[in-house]
Amino acid sequence: MSEKKYSKQHEWVTIEGDIATIGITTHAAEMLGDVVFVELPEKGKNVEKEGQAGVVESTKAASDVYTPITGEITDTNQSIVDDPGAVNKDPEGSAWFFKIKIKNKSELDQLMSKANYDKFAKENPN
Template sequence: MSETRFTDQHEWVRLEGDTATVGITKYAAEALGDVVFVELPAKGRKVGAGGEAAVVESVKAASEVYAPVGGEVSEANSALEAAPATVNDDPEGAGWFFKLKGVAPGDFTKLMTQAAYAEFVKGL
């Protein structure tokens, strides 16, 4: 059973057990435009909640991707390095950025639910 939550920085995070998969939302991918480069965190790196974890760049600009929850990087989606446009094509699926293990459930439940995020985006 997994659940997806969202941040006001437009990351999504899906929790399965104590492992979280992180990516950027459809809204973020559309706002960024065509993604041409991603920089992913190294496996084993520890990141705190809200810490800089990855970089996503469009033709025009570079943006940070923050870790919505704290944890240790267990995997990065290296397929994005060769095919960064996947972030635009399937931001909330194949376009995931990295996985974190050892995630504290308290970090996760603080984040916005799908409904709350939809409401948040509507207000932007």
């Protein structure tokens, strides 16, 4: 599996072959607070980079989840729909959101390294 990359919308991405696994960052999960609802895209749907691909809700508010990668949704993590609290427990591990068949690999170059993301998140807390 590739090194984890990060987007400005607070998603993380790992790559295996031409499949990207995407979730929300630990920082994003902390900012949201207790996650109580998750809505994921349908399998087979085509999504565009920076387009809306899901929804997470805390007790306070609903937030959109964006995809940092263009492509077709190949899989979604039903376990976080059934247990939304898992997003707070392991946001960058078992609580991944969806997998995408990558259409354009060059999009990956626009993502940040962990060090750069941590710096970005500090400067852009929301």
